[in-house]
Amino acid sequence: MTAVTKLSNHRASKEELLNYYEQMLLLRRFEERAAQLYTQGQIAGFCHLYIGQEAVLTGIKAATKPEDDQITSYRCHAHAIACGVEPEAVMAELTGRETGVSKGKGGSMHMFDPEKHFWGGHGIVGAQISLGTGIAFANKYRGDDTICVAYMGDGALHQGQVYESFNMAKLWDLPVLYIIENNEYAMGTSVQRSAGNVELYKRGESFGIPGKQVDGMDILAVKAAVEEAADYIRSGKGPYLLEMKTYRYRGHSMSDPATYRSKEEVQNMKEHRDPIQQVTNMLVEEHAVKEEDLKAIDSEIKKRIKEVAEHATTSALPNESELYTDIMPE
Amino acid sequence: MTELRTVPTRDAIRDGMAEEMRRDENVFLMGEEVADYQGAYKCSRDLVQEFGAKRVIDTPITEHGFAGIAVGAAMTGLRPIVEFMTWNFGMQAIDQIINSAAKTYYMSGGLVSCPIVFRGPNGAAARVAAQHSQEYSSWYAHVPGLKVVSPATAADAKGLLKAAVRDNAPVIVLENELLYGVEGDVADGDDAIVEIGKARIARTGSDVTIVAHSMMVIKALEAAKTLEAEGIDAEVIDLRTIRPLDEQAILNSVAKTNRLVIAEEGWAFAGLGAEIGQMVMERSFDDLDAPVERVTGKDVPLPYAENLEQLALPQPAEIVEAVKKTLYKD
Numbered sequence: 001m002t003a004v005t006k007l008s009n010h011r012a013s014k015e016e017l018l019n020y021y022e023q024m025l026l027l028r029r030f031e032e033r034a035a036q037l038y039t040q041g042q043i044a045g046f047c048h049l050y051i052g053q054e055a056v057l058t059g060i061k062a063a064t065k066p067e068d069d070q071i072t073s074y075r076c077h078a079h080a081i082a083c084g085v086e087p088e089a090v091m092a093e094l095t096g097r098e099t100g101v102s103k104g105k106g107g108s109m110h111m112f113d114p115e116k117h118f119w120g121g122h123g124i125v126g127a128q129i130s131l132g133t134g135i136a137f138a139n140k141y142r143g144d145d146t147i148c149v150a151y152m153g154d155g156a157l158h159q160g161q162v163y164e165s166f167n168m169a170k171l172w173d174l175p176v177l178y179i180i181e182n183n184e185y186a187m188g189t190s191v192q193r194s195a196g197n198v199e200l201y202k203r204g205e206s207f208g209i210p211g212k213q214v215d216g217m218d219i220l221a222v223k224a225a226v227e228e229a230a231d232y233i234r235s236g237k238g239p240y241l242l243e244m245k246t247y248r249y250r251g252h253s254m255s256d257p258a259t260y261r262s263k264e265e266v267q268n269m270k271e272h273r274d275p276i277q278q279v280t281n282m283l284v285e286e287h288a289v290k291e292e293d294l295k296a297i298d299s300e301i302k303k304r305i306k307e308v309a310e311h312a313t314t315s316a317l318p319n320e321s322e323l324y325t326d327i328m329p330e
Numbered sequence: 331m332t333e334l335r336t337v338p339t340r341d342a343i344r345d346g347m348a349e350e351m352r353r354d355e356n357v358f359l360m361g362e363e364v365a366d367y368q369g370a371y372k373c374s375r376d377l378v379q380e381f382g383a384k385r386v387i388d389t390p391i392t393e394h395g396f397a398g399i400a401v402g403a404a405m406t407g408l409r410p411i412v413e414f415m416t417w418n419f420g421m422q423a424i425d426q427i428i429n430s431a432a433k434t435y436y437m438s439g440g441l442v443s444c445p446i447v448f449r450g451p452n453g454a455a456a457r458v459a460a461q462h463s464q465e466y467s468s469w470y471a472h473v474p475g476l477k478v479v480s481p482a483t484a485a486d487a488k489g490l491l492k493a494a495v496r497d498n499a500p501v502i503v504l505e506n507e508l509l510y511g512v513e514g515d516v517a518d519g520d521d522a523i524v525e526i527g528k529a530r531i532a533r534t535g536s537d538v539t540i541v542a543h544s545m546m547v548i549k550a551l552e553a554a555k556t557l558e559a560e561g562i563d564a565e566v567i568d569l570r571t572i573r574p575l576d577e578q579a580i581l582n583s584v585a586k587t588n589r590l591v592i593a594e595e596g597w598a599f600a601g602l603g604a605e606i607g608q609m610v611m612e613r614s615f616d617d618l619d620a621p622v623e624r625v626t627g628k629d630v631p632l633p634y635a636e637n638l639e640q641l642a643l644p645q646p647a648e649i650v651e652a653v654k655k656t657l658y659k660d
Contacts, residue, residue, distance in 0.1 A: 133399050328435065328477070329498035
């Protein structure tokens with residue numbers, strides 16, 4: 001067993017932990033296969049992987065309701081899957097096939113499923129924060145109880161429209177949860193090299209938005225923080241900001257060799273902070289789950305992902321008539 | 331048919347919004363000074379009194395942010411009307427208009443539409459210099475996924491706006507500050523609706539076709555009067571909609587007159603005149619008895635000084651001159 005820092009003092013049942021283990025592993029195996037398909041030339045363009053950050057999304061989904069809205073940036077494969085989009089449809093979008101969730105027209109950065117309350121998938125850094133604030137505006141306008149979770153990276157946090165949105169979100173007490181997925185690097189520029197004040201969770205303070213920093217590698221810490229934030233928001237007090245300290249193991253995109261950080265830094269995170277390993281340890285040490293049982297789950301997931309890849313590489317390309325459809329609704 | 335009422339254009343716009351808000355509670359108005367101040371140009375007079383602050387929303391001065399919020403709300407099915415105090419300020423928000431509002435329907439394979447109206451005064455007002463005096467029709471008409479309308483009369487200002495609110499695509503409504511006070515005969519309710527994509531013959535004639543929109547229709551009609559005194563019978567086509575362009579209306583007129591002048595307030599380079607001239611050349615070259623002429627804004631930022639401003643803006647006398655050129659008259 002590798003030496004992974006123990007999870008926070010939060011506790012979860014064996015069933016919950018097994019569930020998280022499975023969900024996080026699905027996201028990781030999916031992204032690993034996406035990387036492989038990219039290398040093989042089956043996926044083109046940009047391909048931003050989520051590997052290392054799985055606890056953030058999985059913890060947030062565990063702490064929110066299925067009908068709560070979610071919107072994120074271009075690093076969106078995992079978010080789509082976590083919201084319930086079939087991995088087949090996500091992978092087929094990556095390979096640009098007609099069975100893709102956006103019929104092959106959006107690609108890696110543009111996936112949506114309104115029925116599952118997943119609103120994309122946006123390629124302009126920071127734009128999703130204004131849009132997500134607008135989704136929260138709509139929820140309040142309709143008078144329903146749902147909140148919108150709007151994700152941004154540590155890079156997006158420097159965009160002007162983020163603060164424009166913070167201001168209006170507080171001004172109108174909109175039910176929006178802002179999540180900073182601080183994975184330490186905005187492309188190749190570290191937080192230290194881009195932020196005058198690296199305490200990113202304080203960025204909402206001057207607008208009256210409370211913020212907290214959370215260990216984003218610890219799914220139980222994520223879940224607990226989001227539950228508290230969601231309660232605050234649902235009570236009508238307005239927006240809340242959480243900075244998830246996380247880490248991406250891969251480069252910014254598949255074309256990034258990540259020369260701006262040391263191999264040791266990455267290795268250290270993998271060995272000591274890995275979110276899946278943390279849950280594995282808990283299951284083994286505190287719930288007496290056998291490692292071979294966990295491996296069996298992994299094998300099932302790998303089998304599923306193999307089928308997903310098969311589907312995504314054998315589905316047809318979009319019909320050429322699709323070029324001129326979906327430009328404007330009737 | 332309801333009885334026609336003679337009202338200033340700003341009231342026609344206000345009435346159009348009020349009627350649509352009464353019809354559909356998903357319609358709301360958002361912008362700077364639209365509520366308590368009653369609109370910077372009084373286009374939303376009394377609306378907050380009737381509909382309340384929930385549906386007539388004063389925003390901070392934050393175009394990029396509130397445009398993004400409105401687009402996000404529209405994605406979930408609300409029908410925002412966003413007022414830009416002028417389209418010059420709308421440039422702050424152009425990313426959300428184009429990258430989010432116009433493209434998401436396509437990028438999502440038709441899953442997420444954006445039924446939103448962006449409206450405000452476009453083009454030169456009076457003596458407000460370069461940053462407050464720009465004509466944006468060709469900017470927005472360039473983009474697939476957007477509809478663009480530009481009314482010249484009170485009836486069209488109301489009718490196109492009502493059609494825009496009911497449209498499921500994002501619609502850019504280009505108004506004109508100098509026309510807000512101009513009165514016209516206007517219908518009420520569904521009778522007032524003006525179909526998007528249909529041009530209007532503002533003056534019938536047989537010798538030459540002058541194509542224009544917004545303020546340039548007024549100037550073209552003035553030019554036509556001058557020409558009439560000289561025995562030249564000009565037909566004036568008021569485009570009303572820039573995109574989708576009513577190509578057939580232009581072609582029908584050119585088939586009759588065999589001569590075409592395009593009058594636009596915007597700059598010539600990559601402008602509307604270039605597009606229309608090319609379209610006519612491609613589709614009915616044989617109908618032309620003379621090269622197509624353009625009358626445009628001069629290729630300079632709009633100056634403040636009275637004489638320079640007049641020089642920079644296209645004037646009726648220039649339209650007269652261009653018409654004579656197509657008729658090979660001095």
